[in-house]
Amino acid sequence: MSDYLPQEVLLKILARLPPASLIKFRCVSKSWNLLISSPFFISMQIEQAILSKPVDAGTEQIIVRRYSKAQNSEVYSVHINNEEFPDDKNIKIEYPFPDSTRFYYRIVGSCNGVLCLSDDLFGQADSTLLWNPVIKRKVTLPVPQATFDTMGPYMFVLGFGFDVENNDYKLVRMAYVQGDYGYLVPPKVEVYALSIGNWREFSGEVPVNCVVEYFWSEVLISGKVHWVAYRNMGMQEKVENLIMVFNLSSEVFDEMQLPSALENELPINLNAAVLAQSLAVVQYDERVWSKSCCIWVMENYGDGESWSKQYNIEVDGGLGMILGFRANGDVLLTARNRGLVSYNPVTGQGRDLGISGTKDSFYVGTYVESLSLLVEGKEARERIPSDTESQSESESECESSVEDDEDRYGDVEKSEFWMQSSMCQYLTVLLKRTFM
Amino acid sequence: MAPKNKNPNGENVVPEVQQKKTQALILKSSDGEEFSISKSAAGLSVAIKNMMEDDCAGGVIPLPLVDGGTLARVITYLNKHAEDGASDEDKRKFDEEFLSGMEVDVLCDVALAGNYLDIRGLFHDVCQRIVNGMKNKSVEWVRKTFRIESDFTAEEEEQIKKEYAWAWEGVDSDAD
Numbered sequence: 001m002s003d004y005l006p007q008e009v010l011l012k013i014l015a016r017l018p019p020a021s022l023i024k025f026r027c028v029s030k031s032w033n034l035l036i037s038s039p040f041f042i043s044m045q046i047e048q049a050i051l052s053k054p055v056d057a058g059t060e061q062i063i064v065r066r067y068s069k070a071q072n073s074e075v076y077s078v079h080i081n082n083e084e085f086p087d088d089k090n091i092k093i094e095y096p097f098p099d100s101t102r103f104y105y106r107i108v109g110s111c112n113g114v115l116c117l118s119d120d121l122f123g124q125a126d127s128t129l130l131w132n133p134v135i136k137r138k139v140t141l142p143v144p145q146a147t148f149d150t151m152g153p154y155m156f157v158l159g160f161g162f163d164v165e166n167n168d169y170k171l172v173r174m175a176y177v178q179g180d181y182g183y184l185v186p187p188k189v190e191v192y193a194l195s196i197g198n199w200r201e202f203s204g205e206v207p208v209n210c211v212v213e214y215f216w217s218e219v220l221i222s223g224k225v226h227w228v229a230y231r232n233m234g235m236q237e238k239v240e241n242l243i244m245v246f247n248l249s250s251e252v253f254d255e256m257q258l259p260s261a262l263e264n265e266l267p268i269n270l271n272a273a274v275l276a277q278s279l280a281v282v283q284y285d286e287r288v289w290s291k292s293c294c295i296w297v298m299e300n301y302g303d304g305e306s307w308s309k310q311y312n313i314e315v316d317g318g319l320g321m322i323l324g325f326r327a328n329g330d331v332l333l334t335a336r337n338r339g340l341v342s343y344n345p346v347t348g349q350g351r352d353l354g355i356s357g358t359k360d361s362f363y364v365g366t367y368v369e370s371l372s373l374l375v376e377g378k379e380a381r382e383r384i385p386s387d388t389e390s391q392s393e394s395e396s397e398c399e400s401s402v403e404d405d406e407d408r409y410g411d412v413e414k415s416e417f418w419m420q421s422s423m424c425q426y427l428t429v430l431l432k433r434t435f436m
Numbered sequence: 437m438a439p440k441n442k443n444p445n446g447e448n449v450v451p452e453v454q455q456k457k458t459q460a461l462i463l464k465s466s467d468g469e470e471f472s473i474s475k476s477a478a479g480l481s482v483a484i485k486n487m488m489e490d491d492c493a494g495g496v497i498p499l500p501l502v503d504g505g506t507l508a509r510v511i512t513y514l515n516k517h518a519e520d521g522a523s524d525e526d527k528r529k530f531d532e533e534f535l536s537g538m539e540v541d542v543l544c545d546v547a548l549a550g551n552y553l554d555i556r557g558l559f560h561d562v563c564q565r566i567v568n569g570m571k572n573k574s575v576e577w578v579r580k581t582f583r584i585e586s587d588f589t590a591e592e593e594e595q596i597k598k599e600y601a602w603a604w605e606g607v608d609s610d611a612d
Contacts, residue, residue: 005544005582009551013563021571023603027596028578030587136602379599 066357110365137377146175159225257304
């Protein structure tokens with residue numbers, strides 16, 4: 001063989017290796033180590049990983065999260081989103097944070113193999129993490145400025161994604177102070193960039209829109225984060241729903257129109273989603289006890305006139321959440337007491353996938369195995385006792401924690417239901433005042 | 437019957453497409469071997485296609501970065517992929533067999549040629565083959581195969597290993 005593989009070819013070969021092999025091969029030599037750890041190579045590997053698993057070829061990977069009552073823990077697995085899903089070839093993911101949240105995290109988003117977790121579903125608020133499960137690295141975000149301590153009663157909404165222009169992961173956080181008649185606008189906005197490692201106050205123009213607390217969801221499409229928001233121009237003015245957009249590269253807010261049928265819907269019933277790379281909105285009949293929903297799709301991105309109602313979905317026994325879409329046209333959703341279901345919107349039939357978890361704990365997102373956070377992250381592994389001493393300590397800890405589990409955490413399903421129904425009641429009263 | 441193969445004077449002519457196909461071209465390897473290849477097969481290489489369009493070669497295209505052995509393999513691949521009757525399934529089977537007998541050294545040479553000649557399908561398949569062979573191998577195997585000498589001290593290497601101990605789980609033995 002030629003004694004020397006030019007760097008160009010070597011890079012192209014290495015970019016096809018799985019992250020675990022790349023981690024190992026950093027030991028080959030100093031130049032391999034530098035190469036594999038470089039931002040250029042890390043982006044190249046992600047690009048290659050995305051290219052090699054195109055959505056329409058049925059090789060797209062998805063990550064599924066749910067809370068298992070039996071294991072008292074979140075459970076993550078990676079699957080190929082094709083006809084055989086879920087087969088037994090799924091990849092189980094080691095979950096390193098069982099003790100740091102009451103039950104489970106909100107998954108804000110999944111991008112290039114990095115999950116953004118926020119601990120705000122069961123009362124706590126200020127803990128946010130970035131986590132790359134395949135290389136077992138995490139970044140714990142610092143506490144932002146806008147918290148209960150500085151703002152008083154407030155709520156926040158997050159957006160997460162990758163800024164392609166600056167090769168950086170970013171979060172945008174909008175914190176709304178609670179006023180007498182709802183949340184005050186504009187919110188206080190802060191932006192976190194992984195390269196800087198801190199939150200900074202956003203100095204650009206902030207739209208006077210509000211996002212529904214607790215039930216919000218965000219979707220990332222070509223470097224822009226989207227939320228369903230509503231505009232409240234004052235007591236006398238009409239309240240209207242719209243799509244609020246934040247461009248992670250240029251750091252500019254924007255707005256897009258919703259179909260007129262959704263403009264005056266109670267915004268608590270609306271969630272942003274993504275269907276085959278297009279922006280979509282799920283319109284639930286109601287929260288907590290929902291039985292059906294409609295899915296609207298914006299066919300030409302950015303064209304507010306191109307919305308169309310794509311699906312009506314009705315699930316016997318009750319609908320949980322719409323989670324994702326599959327190449328074969330099925331919708332992934334949760335149905336009450338049935339776990340994850342693949343629902344055919346043409347026949348109206350659902351197939352139970354045998355993946356169970358508590359009702360509101362499911363998440364489905366796109367996934368690629370990447371080296372992201374290799375440089376910035378700290379190790380995130382399941383706790384393994386390092387010697388006999390710590391083992392005996394953790395054993396006694398374990399015993400007591402089993403005993404307090406019920407007291408300390410309460411029952412996960414009761415807590416889910418209580419959070420959902422009380423938030424739903426509170427927000428309905430709050431929003432009906434302005435919407436009806 | 438079909439008059440399309442006759443010129444206005446009623447003489448038989450070879451259709452233009454076919455003409456292009458049957459026309460041959462000479463590829464010259466770094467060690468001076470010459471290979472004849474049809475233009476249609478050669479055209480599957482983006483680099484050769486560009487050279488043909490520029491017509492800078494006068495029928496002989498020198499490839500100073502590809503040795504004769506490698507070029508022979510590449511031409512076998514191109515001929516199969518330019519074959520008229522070959523179905524996608526045929527080609528897939530051929531690719532599988534074509535690559536399966538190659539040692540890593542040879543695969544690397546074919547990868548180099550595939551990259552240089554810009555034959556995307558071939559390059560991708562060869563890279564994937566190399567990667568599948570190396571992903572579960574040890575660091576020492578990679579050093580030996582790619583002829584790389586470690587410039588790490590034992591301590592430095594240990595440090596990286598310690599940080600990511602889990603990545604060393606499930607390493608294959610170095611035997612191929």
